[in-house]
Amino acid sequence: MTIAIGHTARSRIVTRGLLFALPAILLMAVIYIIPVIVLMGFSLTDYSLGALNWRFVGLQNFVAAFKDPVFLRSLTNTALYAAIVIPAGVFLGLGVALLVHGRKASRGFWETAYFLPVTATLVAMATVWQFLLHPSLGPVNAAIKWFGFDPVSFLGNPALLIPTMALIGVWQILGFNMVLFLAGLTAIPQDLHEAARMDGARNPIDRFLTVTWPMLGPTTLFVVVTTSISAFKVFETVAVLTKGRSGSETLLYALYLEGFEYSNTGYAAALTLIFLAIVLILSIGQTVRMDRKVHY
Amino acid sequence: MTRKSIDLSGIRKSFGQTQVLADIDLQVREGEFLSLVGMSGCGKSTLLRIIAGLEMPDGGQVAIGGNDVTALDPSDRNLAMVFQSYALYPHMTVRQNIATPLRMRTLSLPARLPLVGRLLAPREARNRIAEAVNDAAEMLQIVHLLDRKPAQLSGGQRQRVALARALVRQPAAFLMDEPLSNLDAKLRAHMRDELAALHRRLGATFIYVTHDQVEAMTMSDRIALMIEGRIEQLGTPDELYRTPATLAVARFIGSPTINLLPAEVSPEGRLQVAGIETGLVTEPGPATLGIRAEDIHLAPEGIPARLIRTETHGADRYLTCQLATGDGQTIVLRQGASDPRPAHPQDKVHLRFAEGSAHVFGPDGRRRNHSHHRMVAA
Structure with missing residues (x-):
């Protein structure tokens, strides 16, 4: 008797639980899961947008991708871009946060100043940067010339394209990372800093290494993951500033060209899956590796 | 070191x-x-x-x-x-x-x-x-x-x-x-x-x-x-x-809190609580009398009061009494568990304290010197 009652009670709890989870599951399915499955389907075909018939081609799209010089170039370009933006974005963000955290009266001003680029539209800002970096009209080159150096063609020299765009990327993400680090800094109990001073941490480096840096671990992990993802998603600067000329395509830009300019839907779907896989592996890898160190 | x-x-x-x-x-x-x-x-x-x-x-x-x-x-x-x-x-x-x-x-x-x-x-x-x-x-x-x-x-x-x-x-x-x-x-x-x-x-x-x-x-x-x-x-x-x-010190130190009673000192220097002579002698004027719970005892005669509550704390008993005269000030006194059984609540009791253990404070809150000329009066 009691077993039967227990059984029905439990199944009722399970049903109720499922009911509560259902809206979230539905949303996830509609927004993420079904599109990814459709994408996987597309990636195995030669479907192009508007075409009347299509063929199943197996993994040929993926094989083609790794033989496609444009895609391979976009991979290296994105890797270079990320290699600049991730460390610079994270450590400069931390540095700025430490400086701003020490201000009292002017803190609000600096926070706003550094956060403004985050709120600005990158497409519009890219146009501004185009002007700033212009070889003959731009103030940046005017300054370089004033110091007696030759003007630098930031957006003309193919070797400088990716580093220049990385610089803009750092400028854009700095404020966001700063705000995250500021939140992390505020959460560190004052007692710990005082305990470190009593324990003989005489100089700021000691206090930073003993208290601040380890206590920022969870924040740093989050900042590194979000910065990596936005670095791999770089698109607007390329679309506005270079349009991929002189071999400056990035992953998302190459993908955009294939999918929307050339209408190679099947191939673009395969590139998208590769992109997703890279982002997924990176974030899972970082989370698992750093998780062990940052949680106490 | x-x-x-x-x-x-x-x-x-x-x-x-x-x-x-x-x-x-x-x-x-x-x-x-x-x-x-x-x-x-x-x-x-x-x-x-x-x-x-x-x-x-x-x-x-x-x-x-x-x-x-x-x-x-x-x-x-x-x-x-x-x-x-x-x-x-x-x-x-x-x-x-x-x-x-x-x-x-x-x-x-x-x-x-x-x-x-x-x-x-x-x-x-x-x-x-x-x-x-x-x-x-x-x-x-x-x-x-x-x-x-x-x-x-x-x-x-x-x-x-x-x-x-x-x-x-x-x-x-x-x-x-x-x-x-x-x-x-x-x-x-x-x-x-x-x-x-x-x-x-x-x-x-x-x-x-x-x-x-x-x-x-x-x-x-x-x-x-x-x-x-x-x-x-x-x-x-x-x-x-x-x-x-x-x-302030008297109030802060000690548990239970010291009993503080408003007192009046006659021009001759006799300290009275609720109109009752205490036997203490000090400067004339208003004053506060402080007595710790362990310095007050039940006695056959003394200050008349009514027992209103008994609290047992293992080795100790705290008795809360209300003075029969004045404006019904309460006093807490401490008894050992081996002391004679406390009276029943509402019973009339008499309290006395040793003058040596009394603290007298002036209106400025400072401790005052005092002496005593005879045992506590009824």
């Missing part, structure tokens, strides 16, 4: 418009256990933080072992502090937590860096640190916890780790900021004993901040009772209990 005197002279401190400390002079003797006690907001924690160097005084001087340290950074004062929150480094193991003060003081900056530091720190120095950490852990019986992190410890264990981190080196003095207030009552009583024992064993100077007069009374050599940024009275626990200098 751990027996330095600490001298404070003319310490002043304000936060904005609020004056927190007003001209504090205090000599902490070497090797003494001194408690700073008072209600929250009395400035005791600020005073401790000024001694530690975590807070700068607006004026005055702090000297440790005769040397002026007022301008020195906390790290250069060689003091150890136990925080109310324990302030353990959550990312470090217990072992690393305890080792931190030694690493900071004995290793060079490069040798303290993460990763590369291991290679740069001389083996001998590292061994010395490991030994000292083990000794401290043994003294506080936490050797089995050395490889855990603070999050895996109970409140009492964290308390021990914080103490071990303080005594792993030989500081000039130990500063403690309400270290027991986050523990449950039983553990707190136990740690009181341990702290007192630790003080005897180390012979070190302890400055202990607490709002709990029981902690201050049970552990201290001397107590500085602070009220509104001043030291109201400085003395041994006995002195504060037996001869409170002011009404």
